[in-house]
Amino acid sequence: xxxxxxxxxxxxxxxxxxxxxxxxxxxxxxxxxxxxxxxxxxxxxxxxxxxxxxxxxxxxxxxxxxxxxxxxxxxxxxxxxxxxxxxxxxxxxxxxxxxxxxxxxxxxxxxxxx
Amino acid sequence: xxxxxxxxxxxxxxxxxxxxxxxxxxxxxxxxxxxxxxxxxxxxxxxxxxxxxxxxxxxxxxxxxxxxxxxxxxxxxxxxxxxxxxxxxxxxxxxxxxxxxxxxxxxxxxxxxx
Numbered sequence: 001x002x003x004x005x006x007x008x009x010x011x012x013x014x015x016x017x018x019x020x021x022x023x024x025x026x027x028x029x030x031x032x033x034x035x036x037x038x039x040x041x042x043x044x045x046x047x048x049x050x051x052x053x054x055x056x057x058x059x060x061x062x063x064x065x066x067x068x069x070x071x072x073x074x075x076x077x078x079x080x081x082x083x084x085x086x087x088x089x090x091x092x093x094x095x096x097x098x099x100x101x102x103x104x105x106x107x108x109x110x111x112x113x114x
Numbered sequence: 115x116x117x118x119x120x121x122x123x124x125x126x127x128x129x130x131x132x133x134x135x136x137x138x139x140x141x142x143x144x145x146x147x148x149x150x151x152x153x154x155x156x157x158x159x160x161x162x163x164x165x166x167x168x169x170x171x172x173x174x175x176x177x178x179x180x181x182x183x184x185x186x187x188x189x190x191x192x193x194x195x196x197x198x199x200x201x202x203x204x205x206x207x208x209x210x211x212x213x214x215x216x217x218x219x220x221x222x223x224x225x226x227x228x
Contacts, residue, residue, distance in 0.1 A: 045219035
């Protein structure tokens with residue numbers, strides 16, 4: 001069964017500093033996508049960043065980047081120059097079957113300290 | 115474009131009662147998902163529709179949960195009869211047809227079963 005493990009239930013970071021959220025996963029798919037979603041206190045989930053597994057280059061979206069280690073099945077999220085608006089729950093997700101339904105980890109609650 | 119709409123936002127019922135949730139996906143999105151998010155956990159897929167057909171309902175407790183997507187647009191998720199452990203946020207998401215595409219989430223319905 002596909003599993004996603006986020007080993008850090010809570011993290012905190014000083015404003016303007018960098019923080020890394022970790023995620024490991026297991027999937028039987030040979031080609032797949034990985035996702036980080038953000039869920040602010042209002043609870044509407046939004047996509048932060050997406051990685052295609054067959055691409056060796058790590059995905060980057062402005063202040064957000066990933067460290068994707070396919071052999072280790074590791075997919076960490078780095079947030080640079082943290083802002084107060086980054087405070088939220090962050091969920092790592094990998095595909096279940098057929099590369100479309102997602103399996104989510106339990107999430108990491110990120111606090112940003114001013 | 116308008117986002118994914120869900121109603122109601124909050125619902126409180128007693129155990130053994132029935133409840134229904136409604137979702138209107140983003141226009142043009144062929145795929146619709148219902149997730150259950152229990153407090154402190156990541157979302158868990160209940161059912162996935164592609165147009166008006168069911169793609170994956172393997173994690174749907176079919177003895178009490180049912181869902182439909184008539185005409186391939188709006189969807190309704192029903193619970194009958196509800197149990198205490200059904201207390202959760204029910205999230206609806208939609209995406210275009212294809213692999214690795216972003217899922218757009220609605221604000222969710224928070225269900226409390228007393």
